[in-house]
Amino acid sequence: xxxxxxxxxxxxxxxxxxxxxxxxxxxxxxxxxxxxxxxxxxxxxxxxxxxxxxxxxxxxxxxxxxxxxxxxxxxxxxxxxxxxxxxxxxxxxxxxxxxxxxxxxxxxxxxxxxxxxxxxxxxxxxxxxxxxxxxxxxxxxxxxxxxxxxxxxxxxxxxxxxxxxxxxxxxxxxxxxxxxxxxxxxxxxxxxxxxxxxxxxxxxxxxxxxxxxxxxxxxxxxxxxxxxxxxxxxxxxxxxxxxxxxxxxxxxxxxxxxxxxxxxxxxxxxxxxxxxxxxxxxxxxxxxxxx
Amino acid sequence: xxxxxxxxxxxxxxxxxxxxxxxxxxxxxxxxxxxxxxxxxxxxxxxxxxxxxxxxxxxxxxxxxxxxxxxxxxxxxxxxxxxxxxxxxxxxxxxxxxxxxxxxxxxxxxxxxxxxxxxxxxxxxxxxxxxxxxxxxxxxxxxxxxxxxxxxxxxxxxxxxxxxxxxxxxxxxxxxxxxxxxxxxxxxxxxxxxxxxxxxxxxxxxxxxxxxxxxxxxxxxxxxxxxxxxxxxxxxxxxxxxxxxxxxxxxxxxxxxxxxxxxxxxxxxxxxxxxxxxxxxxxxxxxxxxxxxxxxxxxxxxxxxxx
Numbered sequence: 129x130x131x132x133x134x135x136x137x138x139x140x141x142x143x144x145x146x147x148x149x150x151x152x153x154x155x156x157x158x159x160x161x162x163x164x165x166x167x168x169x170x171x172x173x174x175x176x177x178x179x180x181x182x183x184x185x186x187x188x189x190x191x192x193x194x195x196x197x198x199x200x201x202x203x204x205x206x207x208x209x210x211x212x213x214x215x216x217x218x219x220x221x222x223x224x225x226x227x228x229x230x231x232x233x234x235x236x237x238x239x240x241x242x243x244x245x246x247x248x249x250x251x252x253x254x255x256x257x258x259x260x261x262x263x264x265x266x267x268x269x270x271x272x273x274x275x276x277x278x279x280x281x282x283x284x285x286x287x288x289x290x291x292x293x294x295x296x297x298x299x300x301x302x303x304x305x306x307x308x309x310x311x312x313x314x315x316x317x318x319x320x321x322x323x324x325x326x327x328x329x330x331x332x333x334x335x336x337x338x339x340x341x342x343x344x345x346x347x348x349x350x351x352x353x354x355x356x357x358x359x360x361x362x363x364x365x366x367x368x369x370x371x372x373x374x375x376x377x378x379x380x381x382x383x384x385x386x387x388x389x390x391x392x393x394x395x396x397x398x399x400x401x402x403x404x405x406x407x408x409x410x411x412x413x414x415x416x417x418x419x
Numbered sequence: 420x421x422x423x424x425x426x427x428x429x430x431x432x433x434x435x436x437x438x439x440x441x442x443x444x445x446x447x448x449x450x451x452x453x454x455x456x457x458x459x460x461x462x463x464x465x466x467x468x469x470x471x472x473x474x475x476x477x478x479x480x481x482x483x484x485x486x487x488x489x490x491x492x493x494x495x496x497x498x499x500x501x502x503x504x505x506x507x508x509x510x511x512x513x514x515x516x517x518x519x520x521x522x523x524x525x526x527x528x529x530x531x532x533x534x535x536x537x538x539x540x541x542x543x544x545x546x547x548x549x550x551x552x553x554x555x556x557x558x559x560x561x562x563x564x565x566x567x568x569x570x571x572x573x574x575x576x577x578x579x580x581x582x583x584x585x586x587x588x589x590x591x592x593x594x595x596x597x598x599x600x601x602x603x604x605x606x607x608x609x610x611x612x613x614x615x616x617x618x619x620x621x622x623x624x625x626x627x628x629x630x631x632x633x634x635x636x637x638x639x640x641x642x643x644x645x646x647x648x649x650x651x652x653x654x655x656x657x658x659x660x661x662x663x664x665x666x667x668x669x670x671x672x673x674x675x676x677x678x679x680x681x682x683x684x685x686x687x688x689x690x691x692x693x694x695x696x697x698x699x700x701x702x703x704x705x706x707x708x709x710x711x712x713x714x715x716x717x718x719x720x721x722x723x724x725x726x
């Protein structure tokens with residue numbers, strides 16, 4: 129008895145040390161990787177702080193000797209950045225709302241109603257997710273041209289809604305399907321219409337899934353590039369994402385100003401991300417959303 | 420009493436029949452959007468791909484000439500195919516490996532896990548335009564980050580024209596893409612790890628299996644649905660890569676980094692060959708549809724990881 133416990137102690141101790149060493153090693157590896165990962169983001173900030181007069185950038189501008197906020201003041205006063213910001217909002221918000229309405233209606237039907245061809249319609253909609261957006265730029269441009277939607281916000285809002293709806297349908301259908309049916313069945317027996325059940329029972333219960341769709345689609349619409357590039361040729365209508373292209377010539381010799389523009393573009397997205405991080409994670413894994 | 424029963428029965432028996440067509444009304448808006456902005460455009464490029472057409476006027480019908488030219492006489496198109504293969508394999512697998520590693524590390528009791536997760540995911544939410552411009556500066560042979568490090572510490576191998584050398588430019592672009600999207604794989608794997616039954620891990624621990632053995636033999640195979648989702652999304656992502664290339668190299672130098680989407684843009688919107696651009700679009704669409712359908716049908720891949 130005594131012999132065995134004596135024999136075990138050094139082994140156990142060694143095992144514990146190895147565990148601690150492993151944990152320290154993991155911490156070190158993660159920290160180093162995180163630092164490397166942050167370099168480009170840090171560089172965006174530091175170059176923006178570089179005085180326009182400085183010619184000797186240390187480590188490409190990662191280290192700045194006399195940091196200044198001048199660049200921000202300069203680009204803010206020289207350019208209508210709030211205008212572009214507003215353009216982005218005018219395009220993004222309606223497209224997100226449209227996705228929420230259209231997708232939740234369809235998801236309700238797919239989750240709760242039996243109707244002719246439901247499997248086929250669902251499969252067709254899901255086909256959208258396999259279509260690379262660049263294959264659609266020629267027809268969408270020509271359609272927009274014919275309908276006078278070039279340089280028109282609707283020329284982006286509607287395609288964004290169409291392209292975003294299928295993914296939202298997946299998330300919402302799986303969420304709706306897992307909600308208990310008892311209340312609805314009772315409401316049915318009371319003669320409640322399907323629309324009323326959707327609007328008054330299902331939607332209020334589904335705000336976590338709706339929040340996921342909202343945030344996900346917001347990021348997608350906000351960061352969409354290729355359609356914005358072909359649809360918006362009038363500078364006054366361009367969303368924020370196209371702004372660096374407008375200025376790439378102007379600020380060629382002044383990287384600090386260019387990077388200040390990049391920083392200003394990025395900050396709102398990062399704030400939204402930090403505030404709503406939880407929903408990003410659950411948005412990627414629809415199944416783990418709790419009802 | 421009896422009346423009430425009859426009334427209830429009547430409602431119960433009529434609504435399913437009504438409901439059968441009612442569902443169509445609910446999906447109608449989604450189907451309309453699909454018809455106008457996805458289905459019709461697909462028909463449109465199929466038709467336009469048979470035309471010699473500048474985008475103005477009607478265009479001339481040339482049959483399958485565009486396709487013949489594409490496959491027989493267009494070395495740039497061949498480059499886009501090769502680059503798509505590079506892009507697909509060299510982003511998906513490094514990303515899965517790194518993402519898995521990070522997920523395992525961040526699933527353990529590391530201090531500041533949430534912050535680390537946010538750091539690794541951060542690039543995925545930043546616009547590729549911003550990312551492209553920042554990385555141009557990192558790669559810049561004149562005063563860029565890598566060139567400066569090389570100069571300060573005499574690391575000659577580090578100083579290269581990353582984006583100007585046709586031999587390595589595509590790999591430089593791919594590296595940026597890996598950096599941007601690894602955090603996404605990490606999040607999916609983290610979610611996957613949390614769904615694994617804890618007994619699986621504990622049983623292996625009791626068996627005395629080493630950590631690495633356990634990860635390779637037990638954990639990795641159990642995350643199969645996540646691998647499949649990442650590959651499915653990765654292939655489509657690779658096939659629709661546009662913004663990053665457009666900003667970093669515009670497809671150059673000498674078309675070395677041309678991808679199918681940038682080539683469509685070049686042909687259709689800069690050279691005014693809408694018909695030819697449509698033919699490239701059709702080929703790209705077919706590749707995307709066939710590979711996705713294959714993965715979903717035969718491997719069971721899905722767009723969303725659930726349960």
